[in-house]
Amino acid sequence: MTTMSDDSAAAPVEPPTPNDGRGHARLEVKDLRICLGESGPDVVSEVSFSVRAGQVLGLVGESGSGKTTVALALLGHARRGLVISNGSVLLDGADVLSLDRKHLEALRGAKVAYVPQDPSASLNPTLRIGSQLKEALQVHPEASEDVDERVAQVMAEAHIDASPAMLRRYPHQLSGGQQQRVAIAMAFSCRPSLIVLDEPTTGLDVTTQRHVLDTVRTLCRTYGVAAVYVSHDLAVVGGLVADVAVMYAGRVIELGTTAQVFGSPVHPYSRGLLAAVPSPDRAEMLTGIDGQPPRPGRRPPGCSFAPRCSFVIDACRSTTPEPVMAAGRAVRCLRASEIEEKEAARTAIVTHPVADASLRAPVLTLRDVLVRYGSAPVLSGINLDVMPESCLAVVGESGSGKTTLARCIVGLHQNWTGDMSFEGTRLAAGARRRPKELLQRVQYIFQNPYTSLNPRKTVGQIVSQPLEHFFDLSLAERSQKVQRVLEDVSLGADFFNRYPDQLSGGERQRVAIARALVVEPDLLVCDEVTSALDVSVQAIIVELLRRLQSEHHLAMIFITHNLALVRSIAQDAVVLCEGRLVESGTVDDVLEHPKEAYTMRLMEDVPKLARAGVAWEAAPQPAGAAALLA
């Protein structure tokens, strides 16, 4: 990945006028409540927090927690069907929610800026980035005296090369990281008071991600901008923000400094969430949180987390907890003061069964594999071995070719040369040219469980379909096998007649795993199987795969961009960089004693919870906590 701006030496940004805005709350959100329709159930309620100038508040939560809904409300916007029914959003003392349409338009872009999740979707593909950067400044002429000069300035600040050639490019001519930088430059161009960043680094690889995060942090400090950073990725947030608000089922359930919340979480949900985050430093057992968050309108009385909580007592099911102060931060939990005392149980070290590799032949060997798209080579000189009953992790950034490699192995991508053999049998290119028996023995699990299950079929039909195809079994035998494999992936028999749209992402991925396992394969190829899932679900899926791998004596290829996950699941690892295998060995060797500069950089750039708060002066009391308590 060669993004011309990403590695260019950071041009020193001149700090402009000293800002004395630091210290007072720029943004104050009070008792925000957002409902489905005028009289519908609430999606978000009792949300209060504040952000000081120059500070970044992390708004953390899993999908469906209401974090994006809150973020949009800060701009005075509610998605179709949602109504902001209560509360205030005070920006420098003025209530954003009471503004009429005209004033809101004047506010957006100028005083409040928004950086959306996917820059490739939010930049207009038909306009040159130069004109898009100027757009906001032209709409808000009061924001700058010289538009061109300001554009050049913000581009330098966002570390984009401000040459005329760059300004003439279209969004598709930029890399993902550059696109996101352009979006950030746009957001900062009018020198707003508040920036709302909605998961701006989700689609980026770790190195680009870190550059973008550093840029955001520096800019916020320099200009005294208050920022709200919405993310599901705890590790990213940990390295960036000073304060963290954890959201669950539409409420802020814990609000404190990053060091407090990530160092010693109090709320059982925060604890669960952190236990689910894999560590790149140690092989750890990941603990997920069972169940799924309740949807709006289906939230139980009392504490919304009670059904999934391991600390639950009877009172939790009837009393809605009010925020209380515990260990210096605000927590919405009835038992906060008791739990505060308890050490967070941080996970046992996993010992992988050591297979005596020297005695056994590899299940799958690749020699000098060269893969092309059309005539352009995308992977070359790939050599690797997968040992029986062990897991090989294939690590790489986006665009490194790791998914392409997996697709060649299973037979979805046909344009390759070289030698690929499975237990001594040469593999033909393309699944249709391989014998049925081989297809049954190598199974593939797709990245996205939302597209890998046919929405018109029940779970039972989906799982029994490969059995029908590969084996000649009676109906009774089939349904027995399906039932057994569903139990294996911890889905009860009542899932048999459900349709995929009735399942959560984690449940869908379990169905996909069941579909692969039901035919009793020898090699399982898992292509980024957790990247579409929340971290608490990811932990459950990874643990599930590890258990199934040892129970079924499977060989496994686990493809991931998440170096931290590798520790928890694999014994061997290979690192891919721009279509080449740059490093291979046991996981410990590769992660602890990387030989290649690339691997080292990759390791350094992995966002770690341990970095939390490093760059921030320790605040004795989180700024926002008082707001929540009030």
Place this chain on the structure above:
Amino acid sequence: MATLTPTVPSPSSTPATKLRRHQWLSIIGQAIRTPRGAIGLTLSTLIVLLAAIGPSVAPYNPDYFVGAPFAKPSGQFLLGTDYLGRDVLSRTLDGGWELLVMALAATVFGLLVGASAGISAAYLRGRSDGLIMRTVDVILAFPQLVFALLLVSILGPKLWLIVLAVGFSHAPAVARVLRSATLDVSERDFVKAVELQGMRSSTVMRKEILPNLISPIMVEAGLRLTYSIVIMAGLSYLTFGPPPPLANWGTDIGLNQLGLAPAANLWSVVVPATLIALLTIGTNTFTDAIARVAIGVDRKPEEAVLIDNIGLQTA
């Protein structure tokens, strides 16, 4: 080891989950509940009933000359008589069912041919795609009515031929729509998953892809039915339909044109023309309602948000 007991979510009743086994039934059900759908369905049902029951309640034999040509409406002939002195009411009651049956048959035939062509083109890609779609382009170059006329005038006005000709002239449009819908579906991972089992292409198309095309197929069916009715009536008007003396709304409009003169009986033209118009308006309105339900324009905002929340959007 993480505890892995799944919590059982209560069976949800969001609209998204209603779209399942009998998706087409559920789409029709929802369409009927919209004002548009209710009006459209009522209108077309009334005309269909009239055409179905008509022949058995007609006061006269539609082929008999029972009065003077172009007699004005009277107690004896409620809608007067046509150019040959046959009872207009009786001919109207009798002349609809044939048109309807033929239109329906042509629609089914057109959908079958068009859908098979479109789905195969999109799924097989490559040479098959080129061959099928270029053929489609050639047929599309002829206006639909002209194409049907061409076939009928070469081979003669046989009923089965009219049905095939009209149906075949629908195929290109259907093929195009279903090709693009299939292109989207066939790129999804669940299709790749069965390809990895080495499943035959025809089975993949039938079992995995087709069930996901119900919405576009339903919309096409409604649209093509409307066109079939218009084209069938048009062909009859141009005397390429079922030969006289058989009663037929289209034929009768053509043959009674003289009746529009002030001294004659204009009802002999206006009545069948109105019925055809009402029928097509009815089917078209209902199809529109179906399209809105299937594609989601008329979904209530609350429902849209709920669907977003459970992550139905595909990445």
